[in-house]
Amino acid sequence: MSIIRSLTLLFIALISLLSLPAQAQEDDPGRELLINLAEAPASKVEEALGAIVSSGDPRARSWLEAFGSNRLSRIKDTGDVVVVLNNRGRDWEIANPLTGENMGDMSRRELDRVAINNRIRGQLEGIIAMLDLNAADPDVREASAQDIMGKVDATLVKPLEARLELEENAAVRNRIEQALAIYRVSEGDIEAVDILAGSLHPRARAALNNAVRGDNPALAAKAKQALATIEQKLKLNRAAETLYFGLSLGSVLVLAAIGLAITFGVMGVINMAHGELIMLGAYTTWGMQQLLPGQPGLALILSIPAGFMVAATAGIIIERSVIQYLKGRPLETLLATFGISLILQQLVRTVISPQNRTVVTPEWMSGSLVVNDALSLTLNRMYVLGFALVVFALLMLIMRKTRLGLEVRAVTQNRKMAQSMGIRATRVDIMTFALGSGVAGLAGVALSQLTNVGPNLGQNYIIDSFMVVVFGGVGNLWGTLIAGLSLGTINQLLEPWAGAVLAKIIVLVFIILFIQKRPKGLFPQKGRAAEG
Amino acid sequence: MTIKKHVKLGLSALALSVSLNAMADEDPIKVGILHSLSGTMAISETVLKDTVEMLIEKQNAEGGVLGRQLEAVVVDPASDWPLFAEKARELLAQEEVDVIFGNWTSVSRKSVLPVVEELNGLLFYPVQYEGEESSENVFYTGAAPNQQAIPAVNYLMNNIGVERWVLAGTDYVYPRTTNKILETYLMDQGVAKEDIMINYTPFGHSDWQNIVSDIKRFGSAGKKTAVVSTINGDANVPFYRELGNQGISASDIPVVAFSVGEQELSGIDTGPLVGHLAAWNYFMSVDSDANYDFIDQWIAHTDDEEAVTNDPMEAHYIGFNMYIEAVKKAGTTDVDAVKDAIIGVTVPNLTGGYAAMMPNHHITKPVLIGEIQDNGQFSVVWETPSTVAGDAWSDYLPGSRDMIADWRKPMFCGTFNTKTGSCGASAGEMAAE
Numbered sequence: 001m002s003i004i005r006s007l008t009l010l011f012i013a014l015i016s017l018l019s020l021p022a023q024a025q026e027d028d029p030g031r032e033l034l035i036n037l038a039e040a041p042a043s044k045v046e047e048a049l050g051a052i053v054s055s056g057d058p059r060a061r062s063w064l065e066a067f068g069s070n071r072l073s074r075i076k077d078t079g080d081v082v083v084v085l086n087n088r089g090r091d092w093e094i095a096n097p098l099t100g101e102n103m104g105d106m107s108r109r110e111l112d113r114v115a116i117n118n119r120i121r122g123q124l125e126g127i128i129a130m131l132d133l134n135a136a137d138p139d140v141r142e143a144s145a146q147d148i149m150g151k152v153d154a155t156l157v158k159p160l161e162a163r164l165e166l167e168e169n170a171a172v173r174n175r176i177e178q179a180l181a182i183y184r185v186s187e188g189d190i191e192a193v194d195i196l197a198g199s200l201h202p203r204a205r206a207a208l209n210n211a212v213r214g215d216n217p218a219l220a221a222k223a224k225q226a227l228a229t230i231e232q233k234l235k236l237n238r239a240a241e242t243l244y245f246g247l248s249l250g251s252v253l254v255l256a257a258i259g260l261a262i263t264f265g266v267m268g269v270i271n272m273a274h275g276e277l278i279m280l281g282a283y284t285t286w287g288m289q290q291l292l293p294g295q296p297g298l299a300l301i302l303s304i305p306a307g308f309m310v311a312a313t314a315g316i317i318i319e320r321s322v323i324q325y326l327k328g329r330p331l332e333t334l335l336a337t338f339g340i341s342l343i344l345q346q347l348v349r350t351v352i353s354p355q356n357r358t359v360v361t362p363e364w365m366s367g368s369l370v371v372n373d374a375l376s377l378t379l380n381r382m383y384v385l386g387f388a389l390v391v392f393a394l395l396m397l398i399m400r401k402t403r404l405g406l407e408v409r410a411v412t413q414n415r416k417m418a419q420s421m422g423i424r425a426t427r428v429d430i431m432t433f434a435l436g437s438g439v440a441g442l443a444g445v446a447l448s449q450l451t452n453v454g455p456n457l458g459q460n461y462i463i464d465s466f467m468v469v470v471f472g473g474v475g476n477l478w479g480t481l482i483a484g485l486s487l488g489t490i491n492q493l494l495e496p497w498a499g500a501v502l503a504k505i506i507v508l509v510f511i512i513l514f515i516q517k518r519p520k521g522l523f524p525q526k527g528r529a530a531e532g
Numbered sequence: 533m534t535i536k537k538h539v540k541l542g543l544s545a546l547a548l549s550v551s552l553n554a555m556a557d558e559d560p561i562k563v564g565i566l567h568s569l570s571g572t573m574a575i576s577e578t579v580l581k582d583t584v585e586m587l588i589e590k591q592n593a594e595g596g597v598l599g600r601q602l603e604a605v606v607v608d609p610a611s612d613w614p615l616f617a618e619k620a621r622e623l624l625a626q627e628e629v630d631v632i633f634g635n636w637t638s639v640s641r642k643s644v645l646p647v648v649e650e651l652n653g654l655l656f657y658p659v660q661y662e663g664e665e666s667s668e669n670v671f672y673t674g675a676a677p678n679q680q681a682i683p684a685v686n687y688l689m690n691n692i693g694v695e696r697w698v699l700a701g702t703d704y705v706y707p708r709t710t711n712k713i714l715e716t717y718l719m720d721q722g723v724a725k726e727d728i729m730i731n732y733t734p735f736g737h738s739d740w741q742n743i744v745s746d747i748k749r750f751g752s753a754g755k756k757t758a759v760v761s762t763i764n765g766d767a768n769v770p771f772y773r774e775l776g777n778q779g780i781s782a783s784d785i786p787v788v789a790f791s792v793g794e795q796e797l798s799g800i801d802t803g804p805l806v807g808h809l810a811a812w813n814y815f816m817s818v819d820s821d822a823n824y825d826f827i828d829q830w831i832a833h834t835d836d837e838e839a840v841t842n843d844p845m846e847a848h849y850i851g852f853n854m855y856i857e858a859v860k861k862a863g864t865t866d867v868d869a870v871k872d873a874i875i876g877v878t879v880p881n882l883t884g885g886y887a888a889m890m891p892n893h894h895i896t897k898p899v900l901i902g903e904i905q906d907n908g909q910f911s912v913v914w915e916t917p918s919t920v921a922g923d924a925w926s927d928y929l930p931g932s933r934d935m936i937a938d939w940r941k942p943m944f945c946g947t948f949n950t951k952t953g954s955c956g957a958s959a960g961e962m963a964a965e
Contacts, residue, residue: 069806070905087907089837090827109824113817117903117913118692118807122783202752202784209754245741252739346570354574356766360801361773368777378741378777450773451738452766456572460736495742500733501703 030057030098034081037067038074038114045120053127061131063097068124072097072114075106081114082106126151130159133176138169145175150203152183182207190219197226200237200373205230237375242492248381250488251388252450254481255443256461257468258392261480262436263315265469266412267429269323270330272337274465275458276344277437280314281307281444282453283348286357297362300445307441314344315437319430341458348455356454365449384446391442392481398435399477408432412475471511473521483522487511560603561596561865563588564623566634566644566655571611576765576795576844577636580658581606583845584633586833587852597856598863605629609640616640617647624651630865631656631855633848638662638705642963645670649960652867656855658847660790660812662709666924666937666946667959669867671854671874672894673847673887675813676922677713681760683899684788684811685714687914688758689721692786695755696727698747700763703732707762709929710790714760716928727755737767740774748778751785759787768792769800772808782807788901794840797908805904813883813897814846815910820884840908850887850895853879875940885919892937892946894922 033055037048052060062083066072071084073094082103086093091105116124125147132144152160157180164176177195184192185207193211196204208230211223256278263271284307288299318340326333365383368376399405410418411428419425444457451457468487472479487507494503518524565584567577588602596602605627609616616635623629624647631654635641638661648655648669660675688694699714701707711730718728729750731743751757763771768789775787781804788809794816797805816827826849831839858874859865878888887895896919902910924946925935935956937946947956 070903070911087905087909090831109821112819113911115911115913118782118786118809121807125783202748205752206754209752213754241745242742245745248741249739349570349574354569354578355795355798356575356769358798358800366777366804368779376779378774380773380777381741451770454575454766456575456736459572460738492742496746499731500737500743504734 028098029055030059030063031080033057034063034072034097035079038072038081042117042120045116046123049120049124049127053131059097061128064124064128064131066097067114067116068121068128070113070116073111074114076110076112082111084111122151126153126156130156133160133163133172138172141167141169141172142175145172145179149175149179149201150182150206152179157183178204185211185219185223188214188216188219190222193219193222193226197229198233200230200233200375202373204373234374237372241375242496243489244377244381246489246492247485248378248385248488249492250485251381251385252447253464253468253488254484255384255388255391255446256440257465257472257480257484258388258395258477259436259439259441259443260465261469261472261475261477262395262439263433264466265475265477265480266408267432267436268330268412269433270334270337271318271323271436272334272462273318273341273344273458274437274440275460275462276341277311277314277440277458278444278447278461279344279348279453279455279458280311281441282359282448282457283352283357283444284310284441285445285448286359286453289360296360297364300362300365300449303445303448304442307445308438309441311441311444312434312438315434315440316430318437319433323433324426324429341462345455345458354455356452359448359453361449380449384450387442387446391439392477395435395439396477404428404431404435467508467511470515471521473523473525475525476521476523479521479523560601561598561631561859562627562629563602563604564620564627564629564632564634565604565606566609566616566619566623566632567636568611569606569608573611573636573640579795579842580633580636580844580848582834583830583848584852586829587849589833590829591852591856597859598865613637613640613643617643620644620647620653620655621651624648624653630654630867631870633658633851635659636844641670645963646960649958654855654867654870656848656851658844658851660843662706663713663924663926664709664929664932665959665962666892666894666939668871668893668939668944668946670893670959671851671889672922672924673851673854674844675897675899676894676924677710677926678923679813679897679899679920680790680811681710681714682717682928683916683920684790684809684901685717685760687811687901688760688786688788691914692758693756694758694786695723696750696753696757697723698729698731698750698757698759700731700733700743700747700759700761702735702737702762702764702767704735704764707732707764710762711760713926713928720928733763733767735764735767737763738770740771741778744771744774744778744780747785748780751780757785759785761787761789762791763789764791766796768796772800772805775808776804782809782903793842793844794909795842797904798838798840800908802904802908803906806906808904809901809913810904810910811899811901812843812910813899814843814881815900815902815912816841817902817905817909817911818883818900820882822880822884823882826882846882850879850881854887854889854895871939887919888921890921891940892922892924893939894924896921 033052040048052063066083072081073084074081081097082094083097084092085095090108092108092111094103094106096103129144129147132140135141160176160180167173178199181192181195182203196208208223208227212220214220260274263269285300285303288303288306289296292299322336323333326336361380365380368378370376407423407428410423411425415425468484469480472483491503491507494506498506565581567581568574569578585604588604592601605623607619607623609619623632633656635644635657636659641657645667649667653669655670656673657670658673660680663676697718699711701711715728747759786809788811790811792810827841830841831837854874854877857877857879858870862869862873874889875891878886881887883898885898887897889895898919899916900912901914902912905911924937925932927933934949934951936948936950945955946959
């Protein structure tokens with residue numbers, strides 16, 4: 001009896017324990033706020049967001065963030081709002097936004113996404129930035145102050161001014177002042193123009209441009225003056241930017257061409273499959289990232305030796321199976337290697353997929369290095385530029401300072417004599433071709449960060465590579481470096497006024513004319529070797 | 533006696549012909565598939581081949597049509613435009629297929645046109661294109677410019693308040709024609725010439741630094757700016773990557789693309805692209821049971837849990853079902869009978885509505901604007917209140933304004949000029965020139 005009684009008591013206690021959190025959820029004001037947001041028509045969304053912010057709920061920021069990144073959904077049956085943790089595939093992993101508790105997978109058919117569009121997302125960014133202005137970390141505050149530029153409206157002015165009073169960090173203060181000034185200029189405040197006069201931020205310029213077009217002549221005149229000073233500053237930035245673009249494009253050309261400079265330039269083999277060796281390097285990167293999921297950065301670094309090895313092995317196979325039998329017959333080599341390039345492309349299509357593969361850019365390579373508001377250098381391209389220079393330096397070192405380099409130079413200068421001096425010319429051929437192919441593989445690893453990894457990757461670079469090698473002077477690595485960087489820069493200088501298509505044509509025509517004048521390129525081989 | 537004999541003969545002849553007919557009915561209906569499985573276009577076209585094969589399988593499992601099974605005849609035109617014409621001839625003349633599903637690029641379609649017109653074939657073309665064409669033998673199940681470009685621009689203008697426009701495209705016929713139409717349309721709407729920037733890039737362009745920086749500068753003039761992108765296929769990926777790296781977010785300068793679908797997005801990390809737009813008539817994320825069933829079927833067919841569906845696949849789904857309906861309605865696979873029967877045929881689409889074949893051989897479609905999400909999918913932010921009928925001849929190009937296409941008798945013409953009241957050359961003749 002007493003056992004039964006105590007069991008019943010325990011049971012009741014358990015029930016009440018279980019129902020307590022459920023009760024709490026029913027009463028949670030957050031539930032109401034979220035359903036309100038989910039049900040709001042487009043015109044009322046702002047109000048619903050305002051209600052969430054002013055509720056002062058500590059979870060508000062996470063809700064807003066989930067809403068902004070399309071992660072809020074409603075369960076069709078119950079109408080409850082949930083946060084979608086993983087929205088890939090047919091079943092989505094969901095969590096309770098109120099308790100953060102994971103609710104497992106649910107079929108997509110059962111869920112209805114809470115809609116958001118760009119206009120609301122813009123406002124949301126402003127609101128989140130406003131919340132972040134109270135963060136402890138001054139970097140976060142500065143970033144959010146920058147986000148808020150151009151998004152200030154009448155409702156944000158008061159809290160922003162209050163925040164400015166409290167702010168001690170100069171950089172953050174500066175940003176907030178500019179953000180406020182943009183709003184004030186749009187309201188016709190002439191004084192505010194002074195604050196924007198030195199700013200290179202596009203939104204500040206946009207505000208001034210609007211003021212120039214506006215119907216307040218005094219304001220327009222002052223804004224025009226401010227814009228003129230900004231334009232002066234911008235000119236210098238633009239020149240630096242174009243130079244960077246040119247060097248970056250040039251470094252890509254150098255990377256793609258430098259392997260060819262060895263196989264074509266030094267050995268004299270016209271290898272039309274060079275582009276596909278680049279492609280193999282890029283696919284190696286993809287393969288590495290598949291092997292090491294979740295660690296794109298490490299995979300990328302490991303792909304550097306792996307890409308080299310894969311492409312070098314492919315190069316050795318090509319050299320042994322085809323090229324060695326066609327020595328001294330350039331036309332046949334050209335056709336045979338062209339065939340190989342088609343075979344390799346189709347092989348990738350059949351074995352892997354005709355679709356492009358996703359190569360993830362690691363965190364430390366995305367985004368850009370901000371020099372000032374008008375000049376920012378994209379990080380992935382900066383890494384590629386550095387990588388190209390390192391590869392070039394290493395290659396120079398191998399050719400100049402190692403036994404292999406010496407033998408390569410000896411064999412290319414006079415094959416017969418090198419052989420009689422005891423150099424195994426066939427072995428040198430293999431090593432040279434492997435080196436050239438391996439470097440193409442390295443180019444592929446780098447290109448996987450800039451362009452699509454797909455079966456057609458190589459085709460896009462083969463013409464450019466030959467162009468660079470011929471322009472630089474066949475057989476001269478320095479020539480390839482200078483030619484690649486200068487062609488890249490010329491192309492980027494021409495592009496703004498000629499357009500991408502015409503710029504490419506002009507560069508090609510220029511090279512044709514140049515080759516007419518100097519058939520051996522920028523830096524021709526000199527001495528007896530060149531005649532041989 | 534003689535009469536009896538005659539009757540007997542006649543009866544046996546009748547029996548023979550009946551049995552012959554019955555034998556003919558046993559023959560499968562041959563469905564030609566003309567999509568590149570190798571070369572540059574394989575990236576986009578391979579999935580369409582698989583789609584048609586899947587649809588045939590399903591139809592056969594349901595007992596085929598008119599009691600006959602369907603049989604796929606697959607050829608590979610290898611992304612080689614003249615080869616498309618040869619392969620189309622092979623399909624029609626040697627294989628004697630009843631219908632062809634195929635092509636992606638406009639130039640390949642133009643190459644095939646004279647052949648299908650000469651041999652009187654049927655071609656279902658599933659990709660959005662520049663319009664300015666209507667052939668007796670071709671059914672355009674993709675979008676014409678008025679079913680994609682114009683509604684997208686309207687959305688940007690009215691809902692986002694865009695006043696300054698960048699029209700960026702790859703340098704070939706579809707972007708050039710579409711941009712010409714858009715430029716005329718925008719100027720009709722009162723946009724000043726200096727508020728439109730037009731930019732073309734070569735195929736497979738991968739160095740977008742300068743162009744993105746130009747767009748950024750163009751966008752800082754104080755008016756809301758948007759990019760309308762007709763950049764082809766996967767050249768978009770480095771473009772988007774550059775946008776992300778240079779810090780242009782969708783709330784600053786939104787990009788609306790007409791050639792970026794789920795397939796293209798499956799090749800990139802879409803994190804930085806969230807909020808950029810695409811205009812299509814179908815998205816994989818559309819919330820309808822027909823769509824979820826189609827996705828289940830596709831994943832089962834490809835045996836790949838990550839497989840995505842896209843707009844041209846839906847176009848083939850609609851085209852295939854329209855063909856089946858038309859054959860049922862005509863009671864035969866005879867080309868002329870099917871051509872007559874298909875006009876007015878209505879089948880369900882995957883977005884929860886219906887598609888009807890119009891007399892100009894284009895179909896009705898809803899227009900959807902979707903925003904890119906971080907999972908490589910689009911979320912629909914806007915759609916036309918009702919379906920839009922495809923317009924073969926644009927109202928915004930001089931010369932094309934007065935043209936109409938109507939393949940019903942008595943007009944039966946794809947290039948009827950309402951001013952002169954005469955019928956021009958056929959699409960195939962124009963393509964052959």
